Amino acid sequence: MAQDGPEQFDVVVIGAGFSGLYAIHRLRQQHSVVCFETGDGVGGTWYWNRYPGARVDIISVEYSYGFDEALQQEWRWPEYFSAQPALEDYANHVADRFDLRKHIRFSNPVTRMRFDGKTNRWHVHTANGDHVEARWVIAATGALHAPNEPAWPGRELFKGQVLHTTQWPREGMDLTGKRVALIGTGSTGVQATPIIAEQAAHLHLFQRTPAYSMPSGNRPLDPEFEAEWKANYAERRQQMLHTWGVSLIDYPTYCVADCTPEQQNEILEAAWHSKNAFQLMVAFADVMVNPAANAVVAEFARNKIRSIVKDPKTAELLCPTYPIGAKRLGNDKGYYESFNRDNVTLVDAKSAPIVAFTEKGLRTTDAEYEFDVIILATGFDAVTGAMSRIAIEGPDGQTVTEKWSEGPTTYLGAMIAGFPNLFMIHGPLTPGAQAQMITAGEWQVNWTADIIEDLESRGVARIETTPEAEQWWAQQVNAAAAMTVHNLADSWYNAKNIEGKKGGFMIYVGGFPEYTRACTEAVAGGYRGFVLTPEPATAPA
Numbered sequence: 384m385a386q387d388g389p390e391q392f393d394v395v396v397i398g399a400g401f402s403g404l405y406a407i408h409r410l411r412q413q414h415s416v417v418c419f420e421t422g423d424g425v426g427g428t429w430y431w432n433r434y435p436g437a438r439v440d441i442i443s444v445e446y447s448y449g450f451d452e453a454l455q456q457e458w459r460w461p462e463y464f465s466a467q468p469a470l471e472d473y474a475n476h477v478a479d480r481f482d483l484r485k486h487i488r489f490s491n492p493v494t495r496m497r498f499d500g501k502t503n504r505w506h507v508h509t510a511n512g513d514h515v516e517a518r519w520v521i522a523a524t525g526a527l528h529a530p531n532e533p534a535w536p537g538r539e540l541f542k543g544q545v546l547h548t549t550q551w552p553r554e555g556m557d558l559t560g561k562r563v564a565l566i567g568t569g570s571t572g573v574q575a576t577p578i579i580a581e582q583a584a585h586l587h588l589f590q591r592t593p594a595y596s597m598p599s600g601n602r603p604l605d606p607e608f609e610a611e612w613k614a615n616y617a618e619r620r621q622q623m624l625h626t627w628g629v630s631l632i633d634y635p636t637y638c639v640a641d642c643t644p645e646q647q648n649e650i651l652e653a654a655w656h657s658k659n660a661f662q663l664m665v666a667f668a669d670v671m672v673n674p675a676a677n678a679v680v681a682e683f684a685r686n687k688i689r690s691i692v693k694d695p696k697t698a699e700l701l702c703p704t705y706p707i708g709a710k711r712l713g714n715d716k717g718y719y720e721s722f723n724r725d726n727v728t729l730v731d732a733k734s735a736p737i738v739a740f741t742e743k744g745l746r747t748t749d750a751e752y753e754f755d756v757i758i759l760a761t762g763f764d765a766v767t768g769a770m771s772r773i774a775i776e777g778p779d780g781q782t783v784t785e786k787w788s789e790g791p792t793t794y795l796g797a798m799i800a801g802f803p804n805l806f807m808i809h810g811p812l813t814p815g816a817q818a819q820m821i822t823a824g825e826w827q828v829n830w831t832a833d834i835i836e837d838l839e840s841r842g843v844a845r846i847e848t849t850p851e852a853e854q855w856w857a858q859q860v861n862a863a864a865a866m867t868v869h870n871l872a873d874s875w876y877n878a879k880n881i882e883g884k885k886g887g888f889m890i891y892v893g894g895f896p897e898y899t900r901a902c903t904e905a906v907a908g909g910y911r912g913f914v915l916t917p918e919p920a921t922a923p924a
């Protein structure tokens with residue numbers, strides 16, 4: 384709608400996922416805030432990912448907000464690992480309880496934004512024609528938001544239904560009696576497989592790279608466990624921040640070589656049955672940093688697959704050969720068991736890749752398949768995808784997409800040189816999904832809000848980082864990654880999940896305490912790695 388000029392705000396928040404919601408709550412206490420959200424509801428990841436089996440892999444008493452004691456005392460999680468509906472309910476509850484909706488414009492994605500170097504303000508434009516001017520922008524756009532949909536030809540020919548797992552209808556989908564193709568064996572495919580297998584007439588699972596997965600161990604939340612957490616919540620939240628992954632799982636200090644084969648096996652059996660999705664990765668201190676140690680754990684996991692899956696050929700095809708944990712470890716309820724069902728077929732999409740949609744289904748290099756429904760569990764243009772889909776122009780005319788054409792560069796994952804006053808939460812080169820994202824997001828929002836408030840109190844109009852600071856941070860990120868086995872597999876962590884995508888390792892895996900130390904020290908050290916510009920003497924008209 385035409386209006387005299389842009390609407391004025393102090394802060395624009397992009398995205399009403401968990402970090403965006405908290406950013407609104409925190410910033411609106413002293414600022415005018417508007418949030419633009421693509422979806423028609425809150426929850427971000429947990430709004431979009433409503434595919435069968437969608438469930439968090441970190442216990443919900445941890446994977447929840449800690450900023451409000453009454454909220455964390457009163458909220459009741461039904462299960463240890465909450466399913467999508469419970470997480471979406473929680474996001475809605477928080478939005479209502481803290482009256483956040485009035486700040487959010489739904490179904491209204493940001494399409495472009497430009498920083499005006501004269502006024503030191505962002506001009507933000509949206510799909511619905513909103514034009515907002517703001518001093519600060521906080522991009523809480525999500526690391527796993529932009530779907531990766533393979534560009535096989537012929538999609539328009541297919542007479543059935545094709546959908547990415549982020550496009551699952553809110554009202555659900557009845558797959559009873561349907562011939563279903565599921566493509567992808569990442570965390571999403573692994574969670575969806577057993578549930579779809581129970582409904583479909585037949586499920587063909589197309590696997591390019593096999594997955595390691597642990598039994599989820601989900602169960603109704605034990606009231607005593609809940610009460611014990613609630614009695615110690617404030618302390619636990621602090622303890623989490625001092626762990627590598629912002630989660631109070633066990634991190635043993637012994638290495639594989641410290642143990643006899645019998646002890647190793649005992650430890651790994653306990654990890655497998657621990658009901659904690661990541662315990663295999665941390666069963667010994669050196670699983671993620673020593674390929675030889677990792678190989679012991681990987682072989683244990685492969686033997687589990689061989690013991691569960693009855694057909695030896697299928698079992699072998701399901702056995703990964705890359706280091707365990709190099710790609711995200713899956714978390715499932717009966718994934719491998721699904722392949723013992725008569726109505727489930729594993730298709731090797733590595734040796735015979737999918738090449739096209741057809742009128743009736745899919746064609747691979749060696750066969751044609753007929754389906755009623757094709758489900759793409761093919762992951763995301765991760766970490767950079769959501770930001771790259773917005774035309775973000777800095778004061779010198781360069782866009783973020785241009786700047787990141789060879790891969791993302793950031794300082795502390797928070798700012799991009801050439802794009803002042805734009806902060807990211809869970810941005811490229813933060814710990815991202817290697818840390819428990821709600822608590823880690825809260826920490827980053829608080830760090831960002833403290834900076835904004837401090838700069839305003841000192842009359843600073845503009846903060847930006849430098850290419851030198853970005854280079855320094857890239858060295859820290861690469862050095863941390865080089866110590867781990869992560870680069871021994873292709874994944875969304877290293878941008879190798881999508882053909883042609885450039886970029887190195889996009890996650891900081893030095894642990895959350897090291898990350899927060901770098902952030903805190905940068906500010907305490909006089910905004911090291913940043914350049915501050917004071918308010919101009921005369922304010923713009």
Ligand code: NAP
Nearest residue numbers: 438439440533567568569570571591592711760761762816
């Ligand atoms: P993903 O891990 O990137 O997996 C995508 C899958 O699709 C991979 O198996 C990939 O094969 C396959 N694929 C992609 N393009 C393909 C093609 N052209 N032909 C055949 N196969 C293709 O994505 P995701 O499973 O959605 O998970 C992404 C992240 O979301 C996870 O790592 C995790 O952080 C998060 N997540 C968490 C949970 C949870 O348990 N809480 C659940 C779901 C997702 P390749 O491996 O060969 O590339």
